[in-house]
Amino acid sequence: MSAAAKPETLTYAQAACLALQEAMRADPNVVALGEDLGRGGIFGQYRGLPQEFGPERIIDTPISEATIMGAAVGMALAGLRPVVEMRVVDFALCAIDELVNQAAKNRFMFGGQGRVPLVARMPIGLWGASAAQHSQSLEAWFAHIPGLAVVAPSTPADNYGLLKASLASGDPVVYMEHKELWGMEGEVQAGNEVPLGKARIAQAGKDLTIVTWSRSFHDCVAALPALAKESVSVELIDLRTIWPWDRETVLESCANTGQLLVVHEAVQVGGFGAEIAATVAEELGIRVRRLGAPRIPAGYAQPLEDESRVGAAKIVVAVKSFLA
Amino acid sequence: MAGGNPRLVSLYRMMARIRAFENAAEIASQGGVQAWGLAASSTPALVRGPLHLSTGQEAVAAGVCANLVREDLLTSTHRGHGHTLAKGADLNRMMCELFGRSTGYNRGKGGSMHIADFSVGMLGANGVVAAGIPIAVGAAHALKVKKKSHIVACFFGDGAVNRGPFLEGLNWAGVYRLPVLFVCEDNRISATTPTGPMTSGEGPSARARSMGLRCENVDGNDVVAVDRAAGELADWVRKGNGPAFLHAVTYRFKGHVSVDPGSYRDPKEVEQALAYDPLRLARNELIEAGEPAAAIDEIDTAAKIEVDVALTIAKSSPWPDAASAYEDVMDSGKGQWK
Ligand SMILES: Cc1ncc(C[n+]2csc(CCOP(=O)(O)OP(=O)(O)O)c2C)c(N)n1
Numbered sequence: 001m002s003a004a005a006k007p008e009t010l011t012y013a014q015a016a017c018l019a020l021q022e023a024m025r026a027d028p029n030v031v032a033l034g035e036d037l038g039r040g041g042i043f044g045q046y047r048g049l050p051q052e053f054g055p056e057r058i059i060d061t062p063i064s065e066a067t068i069m070g071a072a073v074g075m076a077l078a079g080l081r082p083v084v085e086m087r088v089v090d091f092a093l094c095a096i097d098e099l100v101n102q103a104a105k106n107r108f109m110f111g112g113q114g115r116v117p118l119v120a121r122m123p124i125g126l127w128g129a130s131a132a133q134h135s136q137s138l139e140a141w142f143a144h145i146p147g148l149a150v151v152a153p154s155t156p157a158d159n160y161g162l163l164k165a166s167l168a169s170g171d172p173v174v175y176m177e178h179k180e181l182w183g184m185e186g187e188v189q190a191g192n193e194v195p196l197g198k199a200r201i202a203q204a205g206k207d208l209t210i211v212t213w214s215r216s217f218h219d220c221v222a223a224l225p226a227l228a229k230e231s232v233s234v235e236l237i238d239l240r241t242i243w244p245w246d247r248e249t250v251l252e253s254c255a256n257t258g259q260l261l262v263v264h265e266a267v268q269v270g271g272f273g274a275e276i277a278a279t280v281a282e283e284l285g286i287r288v289r290r291l292g293a294p295r296i297p298a299g300y301a302q303p304l305e306d307e308s309r310v311g312a313a314k315i316v317v318a319v320k321s322f323l324a
Numbered sequence: 325m326a327g328g329n330p331r332l333v334s335l336y337r338m339m340a341r342i343r344a345f346e347n348a349a350e351i352a353s354q355g356g357v358q359a360w361g362l363a364a365s366s367t368p369a370l371v372r373g374p375l376h377l378s379t380g381q382e383a384v385a386a387g388v389c390a391n392l393v394r395e396d397l398l399t400s401t402h403r404g405h406g407h408t409l410a411k412g413a414d415l416n417r418m419m420c421e422l423f424g425r426s427t428g429y430n431r432g433k434g435g436s437m438h439i440a441d442f443s444v445g446m447l448g449a450n451g452v453v454a455a456g457i458p459i460a461v462g463a464a465h466a467l468k469v470k471k472k473s474h475i476v477a478c479f480f481g482d483g484a485v486n487r488g489p490f491l492e493g494l495n496w497a498g499v500y501r502l503p504v505l506f507v508c509e510d511n512r513i514s515a516t517t518p519t520g521p522m523t524s525g526e527g528p529s530a531r532a533r534s535m536g537l538r539c540e541n542v543d544g545n546d547v548v549a550v551d552r553a554a555g556e557l558a559d560w561v562r563k564g565n566g567p568a569f570l571h572a573v574t575y576r577f578k579g580h581v582s583v584d585p586g587s588y589r590d591p592k593e594v595e596q597a598l599a600y601d602p603l604r605l606a607r608n609e610l611i612e613a614g615e616p617a618a619a620i621d622e623i624d625t626a627a628k629i630e631v632d633v634a635l636t637i638a639k640s641s642p643w644p645d646a647a648s649a650y651e652d653v654m655d656s657g658k659g660q661w662k
Contacts, residue, residue: 304424
């Protein structure tokens with residue numbers, strides 16, 4: 001095991017790979033299953049693992065999403081800790097019964113007899129002209145389901161640390177990487193697990209709290225200089241885990257700044273931003289606002305896809321109109 | 325006309341048009357998206373997003389669709405350009421859609437993976453493997469309820485036979501004796517995974533046969549054989565005998581998507597497959613039938629010119645308005661949620 005203390009520069013994909021590699025080395029019960037895994041996954045997020053762990057633990061599967069997920073439930077009940085690869089969340093919709101009715105409910109429904117420690121990777125997000133069936137951000141759907149944890153890392157360090165925590169959690173975890181982040185590089189410190197349910201304050205500020213996650217975090221970062229120019233002091237929070245979300249950090253920040261904007265790539269209507277905004281309004285009675293995508297499917301052509309992208313410019317506009 | 329096999333000439337022409345279209349689309353897609361462990365290129369591609377080429381599989385689309393009429397319906401896959409063209413779609417509007425222009429079939433909303441021309445019964449390519457199967461079955465059910473004499477051709481890949489909707493859809497079609505011609509376009513691979521080792525039992529037609537469907541297996545690179553088998557099955561389906569199943573074995577010449585170098589395949593296998601080119605086979609047959617080589621070359625040239633024109637049209641066509649992103653979402657509550 002690489003107990004080396006030095007941080008490495010890794011891509012978001014490599015960071016996940018390292019987390020899984022360490023978990024698989026530490027626990028022979030950890031396996032991964034999904035389409036094309038035998039060649040390292042189509043995003044390279046399993047690269048090298050088939051060579052190290054062989055086909056019994058990095059399991060190449062038929063195109064059978066329902067059974068990939070359902071079999072993982074059975075594997076988990078029988079003592080393995082499966083990592084399920086769905087390729088994109090849109091295909092995970094072919095495995096909804098297995099995840100929502102089976103994995104999520106098992107422990108409760110059977111009176112605590114069983115546990116379903118599985119991590120279902122289902123990347124979200126717009127992905128360069130991939131159109132309506134390969135672009136969705138559905139984290140709110142899964143956050144709505146009792147029994148599921150939902151995780152959405154925004155950086156290589158978090159993809160490493162949150163995947164490790166997800167693997168260790170013992171719960172069914174919906175693990176949502178973002179397809180436009182696979183190639184992003186960043187420092188990763190092996191051993192630095194990021195606990196589920198712990199947000200990160202990326203920038204301290206006093207006028208406005210912005211809560212965001214996944215790729216939208218980077219859009220918010222990109223908006224910061226323009227906001228600083230407008231003399232808006234932003235406290236930027238990367239939520240990292242959608243469920244359980246870090247109410248404490250968010251509420252504390254909002255109590256200080258007195259205003260909240262939630263930004264996410266998912267459709268704004270019924271998005272998880274609504275839950276956060278409502279909670280903050282209920283608890284603190286302060287002004288809240290949300291910014292997400294319009295309620296339209298992702299279009300293929302750039303001008304259409306751009307309508308679904310939140311982006312720094314729209315964030316700046318939203319903040320200015322909010323504070324005006 | 326010299327020769328004397330006009331049907332083969334027209335099959336060849338369709339294959340040549342598909343090949344020319346795929347070649348042009350492939351070039352226009354260079355740049356593409358970041359995937360397959362490759363970074364996205366900094367030069368933006370003219371055709372963006374995942375582009376699944378049917379290069380090498382032209383004989384299946386051409387041979388099957390030659391046995392369909394305009395009113396027949398068709399469902400396709402992510403690899404659907406060939407099916408769309410062969411069903412009678414306009415090549416220019418297809419190219420415009422790949423370029424994401426407002427003049428495309430889907431007004432720039434769908435792109436390659438969702439190409440469709442409902443006016444010729446082509447009900448859509450699909451980004452979800454096997455998703456076209458239940459849709460084809462339902463369309464056939466509608467034709468039956470409405471007492472129409474038309475049929476539905478349902479294309480899917482070898483990988484699709486391992487998804488539940490395959491079993492459910494074939495069973496349904498059998499139970500209600502629906503007019504569906506299922507076409508398993510078997511290029512032997514699913515993305516990077518050879519399908520054989522992932523498929524238990526005797527393969528697609530054995531599964532179909534076990535559900536009572538009439539089945540034929542055919543060399544999917546031999547357009548004459550595909551045409552003959554599809555013709556027999558389509559007639560049989562048209563006569564109200566219930567669903568039939570065509571298993572056509574072929575080969576995917578390119579990577580899974582246009583930016584995928586496909587380096588996970590055995591180069592020897594690829595080389596052999598490239599030598600068994602469906603266009604070359606058809607050309608040889610044409611020559612044997614007495615068609616002059618120059619006439620065949622002319623077909624190729626005409627296809628290239630047609631595609632060049634389409635490229636020019638596509639490049640100069642307007643982008644969709646941003647406002648159109650809000651059109652055709654739904655009627656209820658229209659315009660309420662921006
Ligand atoms: C339900 C679903 N799972 C996975 C995918 C990702 N995917 C796209 S194409 C493909 C391979 C399909 O193989 P096959 O059906 O043989 O068609 P081919 O690509 O060979 O034409 C896969 C796995 C998908 N689009 N839909």
